[in-house]
Amino acid sequence: MFGYHDIPLKIVQEGISLSVQKDRGSLVYKRDCLDEHVEKRLLATNGKILVTPVEPLNKPKALTQYLLVEFEKTLAIEPEGTEKIFLTFPIEIGVYISPDKDSEVIDILTLKRQKFTLYGDPRNGIICKYWKSDIFSTMPSVNPIQEGLMELTIANTNAQWVELTKAVFNAYGMKLHYSNTMVSMKASMNLKTRNRAETDFIDSPLKKGMKKSLEVYAARKMSITAPKFIMEFGL
Amino acid sequence: MILNKVLYHSVTVFDLITAALILIIAAVIAKVLSLYLRRFLKERIAKEHLEIIAKVVSYSIIVIALLMVLPILGVRLSGLLVAGGIVGLTIGFASQSIIGNLISGIFLMIERPVKIGNSVDIDGTTGIVEDISIIATTLRTFDGLYVRLPNQNVFTSKITNFVANVARRFQYVVGIRYSDDADKSLAIIKNLIEEHPLALKNPEPQAFVDNLGDNAVNIIVWIWSPATEWYGVKMELLWKIKQALEKEGIEIAFPQRVVWFANELRGWEGKRTEPRHPNLGENA
DSSP: OOEEEESSEEEEETTEEEEEEEETTEEEEEEEETTEEEEEEESOSOOEEEEEEEOTTSSSOOOOSEEEEEEEEEEEEOTTOEEEEEEEEEOEEEEEESOSTTOOEEEEEOSSOOOEEEESOTTTOEEEEEEEEOOBSSOOOOOTTTEEEEEEEEEEOSSSOEEEEEEEEEGGGOOOEEOSSOEEEEEEEEEOSSSOEEEEEEOOOSSTTOEEOOOHHHHTTOOOSOOOEEEOSOO | OGGGOEEETTEEHHHHHHHHHHHHHHHHHHHHHHHHHHHHHTTTSOHHHHHHHHHHHHHHHHHHHHHHHHHHTTOOHHHHHHHHHHHHHHHHHHTHHHHHHHHHHHHHHHHOSSOTTOEEEETTEEEEEEEEOSSEEEEEETTSOEEEEEHHHHHHSOEEETTSSSEEEEEEEEEEOTTSOHHHHHHHHHHHHHHOTTSOSSSOOEEEEEEEOSSSEEEEEEEEEETTTHHHHHHHHHHHHHHHHHHTTOOBOOOOOOOOOSSOOGGGTTTOOSOOOGGGOTTO
């Protein structure tokens, strides 16, 4: 599904039906996914369609730039230890036309149920996209249409054990890569104290040969000054 | 020549024209610069910050122009400082409300209990803050009316800002019949909340039997939602809860009274199938 496609285009896969057809000098884009139907007339005569995983921040509403991944089980890291774990994360699918430097996403869809949560308190906290993930020590297989796989390197710089229940990321800085079998991302988490950590993304694919996604927020040329995030409301 | 004609002291017509020109140019620069700033920073910073920056820049240019113009018009700034106290006192008495609004406006900009774009209730007027100027605060009520509130009123009134915090809680009371299964009802309600994307996972929503009312078992439902979305979620979820409960045979209770007659109604004798009230006895 992911990658560049010529027009006319018809994709039917896992509950997603997506088509781009030429019609009277322009293009007609139609998409059905779950209960959602989208139809658009594109004033373009040709070009290519790029279908790519994008940041999970747009559905059902672009309310936040943060992603909170809650762990199924509490994770304890030994003093001054470094661990590499794998987590799943939600993805959304972006559809672009004539992708180049000035491309604009024409549609975003997702197959996963969406949920928001609050990190911190109602006064000072932040609204985050919510996801719950198991912790894996080796790479699990995931459905690339629905979920991505994150390699998270956790470094405990403290002289004490630190317990982790969640990780929060500034998802505007996500660096997604994809292949036919996997959507991936690399991230790091630096445990500053027992209650404070810094998360960041690493722009590197999980496997060789994976392609770089065209992220929505990078495509919109939003200035991302600090893709890092400081978790200061607890771990 | 008319330009060199002295009007008062050593101020000539030329000085007057120069002063007027400086003020006009300053006003134009202030306007253009604030417009440019609004356009340039529109996508980069929050609207409320943008408005403040634009106003500060605009007012600063005007003040600088005034300071330039006053000596040209023969007004000595050192003299102004001496006379400032007396003038200030006079102005203060003469225009108490304006000065009051102005000072309140400055304090509102510093304290910032409301920001442009916030949904607020100020002194009983509910709406969205459209503008906070140095003299007045403008609201657009939810029914589309323009309301201008003097800053003095705003500053001294009780202000409720509905979106000052990122999340807020709302509540339903769902009354079910005594014959219905409360545990099942709670499970249905919790499941519906879990499925709604904008009902926050944390703080955890709560649903519990709050009291055994006169006509219903009352279930309280507490849901947290993003402050900007809570009203839509509230409107959507209540009807879904009602529909889901009814689908499972659980009905929303309505006020009712069971009336026991001491003497049997004649037309009903022999038709009754339910047992008689035990307190009425056999002869009743």
